[in-house]
Amino acid sequence: MKLLGISGGPTQSSKTLLAVNTALGFACKHDSNIEIETLNISQFNVQFCDARDPSKYEGDARILIDKIIDADAYIIGTPMYRGTYTGLLKNVFDLIPNEAMIGKLVGLIATGGSDHHYLALEHELKPLLGFFLAIVLPGVVYANNAHYSQGEIGSEELMVKLQQLGESVVNFNKILPIDRLSIIGALGPSIKRQSLTSG
Ligand SMILES: Cc1cc2nc3c(=O)[nH]c(=O)nc-3n(C[C@H](O)[C@H](O)[C@H](O)COP(=O)(O)O)c2cc1C
Known part of the structure; x- marks a missing residue:
């Protein structure tokens, strides 16, 4: 995995x-057989989606797209910006092919200045993953700035939730049927993504 x-x-x-x-560290501790990697999107020189066919992107955008296609499951995190996920993250979802995440498990994390925008993940990020026919774990880990101190996680409660999330992704992934990509893909509408550029 x-x-x-x-x-x-x-x-x-x-x-x-x-x-x-x-x-991710907790997930790995729970099952040392899994492979983990983090994409810190800010470290990639990713262009804005320009509506070309996803197979035509090059450079850092290509690397990001391929890593997302290649993964079996995800833990996706976003800071809250203006009551929703960041534009940086949305751009990544605009770049990847429609089929990139079908039937794959996703755990969600967000950090806000306060807890006021907790439901934005339910109403905005989960529906976006619904478009991709991903399987999102119920609930999310929602942190706020008070949970952090001097560059570290300063809240035992947050640590416990992150541990539960990491372990749940591993446990749920094990009980999903092996052919879930084809089963769940068949349930969704057939939306052909067309390249709007000549490139
Ligand atoms: C442009 C901008 C918009 C923000 N909007 C919100 C918001 O709507 N709700 C909220 O709770 N926090 C908001 N914040 C605060 C950040 O979500 C918060 O500081 C978070 O911890 C940043 O996470 P990071 O350290 O991973 O970047 C905003 C911050 C910025 C810079």
């Missing part, structure tokens, strides 16, 4: 990135 962390924060010292990496 290749478990890919994706962190959608633009800052170098992202609290969200720290939370994603912590959850």
Whole structure:
């Protein structure tokens, strides 16, 4: 199982990135056979989606797209920006092919200034993953700035939740049927993505 962390924060010292990496660490501790990797999107020189066919992107965009296609499951984190996920993260979802995440398990993490925008993940990020026919774990880990202190996670409660998330992704993935990609893919509408550019 290749478990890919994706962190959608633009800052170098992202609290969200720290939370994603912590959850991945717990997942790996729970099952040392899994492969883990984190995509810190801010470290990639990713162009904006320009509506070309996803197979035509090159450079860092190509690397990101291929890693997402290649993964079996994900832990996706975002800081809350203006009551939703970041534009940086949305751009990644605009770049990948429609089929990239069909039937694959996703655990979600967000960090906000406060807890006020907790439901934005239910109403905005989960529906986006619904488009991709991904299987999203119920609930999310929602952190706020008070859970962090001096570049570390300063909350035992948050650590426990990140551990539960990391372990749940591993456990749920084991009980999903092996052919879920074809089963779930068949349930969705057939939406052909057309290249709108000549490139
Ligand atoms: C442009 C911008 C918009 C923000 N909007 C919100 C928001 O709507 N709700 C919220 O709770 N926090 C908001 N915040 C605060 C961040 O979500 C918060 O500081 C978070 O911890 C940043 O995570 P990071 O360290 O991973 O970048 C915003 C911050 C910025 C820079």
